Amino acid sequence: MSPFGPFYCVFRWDLSNVPEHERNLASVQVRLARVDELETIAEVWHRGLSQESGAPWAEYLKHWSPQGAAAWFRDSMLRLGARFFAAEKDGKIVGMNGIIFEKKSGLARFFTGVVVSPEAQRQGIGSKLLYMSLMEARKEGLRNAEVETLEGITASEHLYPKFGGRSKIIAS
Ligand SMILES: CC(C)(COP(=O)(O)OP(=O)(O)OC[C@H]1O[C@@H](n2cnc3c(N)ncnc32)[C@H](O)[C@@H]1OP(=O)(O)O)[C@@H](O)C(=O)NCCC(=O)NCCS
Numbered sequence: 001m002s003p004f005g006p007f008y009c010v011f012r013w014d015l016s017n018v019p020e021h022e023r024n025l026a027s028v029q030v031r032l033a034r035v036d037e038l039e040t041i042a043e044v045w046h047r048g049l050s051q052e053s054g055a056p057w058a059e060y061l062k063h064w065s066p067q068g069a070a071a072w073f074r075d076s077m078l079r080l081g082a083r084f085f086a087a088e089k090d091g092k093i094v095g096m097n098g099i100i101f102e103k104k105s106g107l108a109r110f111f112t113g114v115v116v117s118p119e120a121q122r123q124g125i126g127s128k129l130l131y132m133s134l135m136e137a138r139k140e141g142l143r144n145a146e147v148e149t150l151e152g153i154t155a156s157e158h159l160y161p162k163f164g165g166r167s168k169i170i171a172s
Pocket residue numbers: 048049052112113114115116117120121122123124125126127128147148149150153154155158159162
């Protein structure tokens with residue numbers, strides 16, 4: 001993290017050019033979440049962001065409780081057609097990504113970011129969620145995917161550059 005930061009940045013993927021993901025990770029199922037699972041999805045999101053090393057999301061999370069996030073997610077599903085991917089392991093939801101498919105602009109917005117429960121990280125779950133999200137966006141006929149995030153955190157250093165993601169700093 002920069003001493004002047006945090007800096008926001010945007011990662012963008014060209015969906016016509018996503019490399020294959022070699023690792024199958026059969027013990028983890030990535031599927032669409034149901035509306036009655038959004039509270040769990042929001043809890044995973046809130047806990048994953050709040051426990052990220054160095055607390056880069058602390059300022060952002062001042063505006064969000066897990067209950068507030070669940071209401072936001074439900075609203076975005078019902079009003080904007082957002083879809084949520086859930087990563088399930090041993091019957092438990094351990095990761096998520098929320099996507100808005102913008103048919104007009106040809107863009108898939110990963111508007112929640114990819115988040116994995118702290119206890120389930122570093123097992124390939126974030127990579128599987130990201131890859132499946134990119135594949136779903138491509139199947140929907142979209143050209144690009146984007147996520148807004150912070151520079152220097154685990155996601156922007158190690159996850160989002162995978163599968164061809166390129167970053168651009170937008171603001172501090
Ligand atoms: C970013 C995040 C989703 C990654 O999830 P994950 O399940 O741990 O990801 P993976 O296990 O698939 O790891 C992906 C790559 O990152 C690397 N990685 C993961 N955590 C790492 C860490 N703490 N330090 C160094 N490398 C790390 C892995 O080794 C792997 O590298 P590889 O592709 O070369 O093998 C997870 O760290 C997270 O939820 N962070 C907090 C929430 C957040 O900030 N999300 C972004 C919102 S925009």
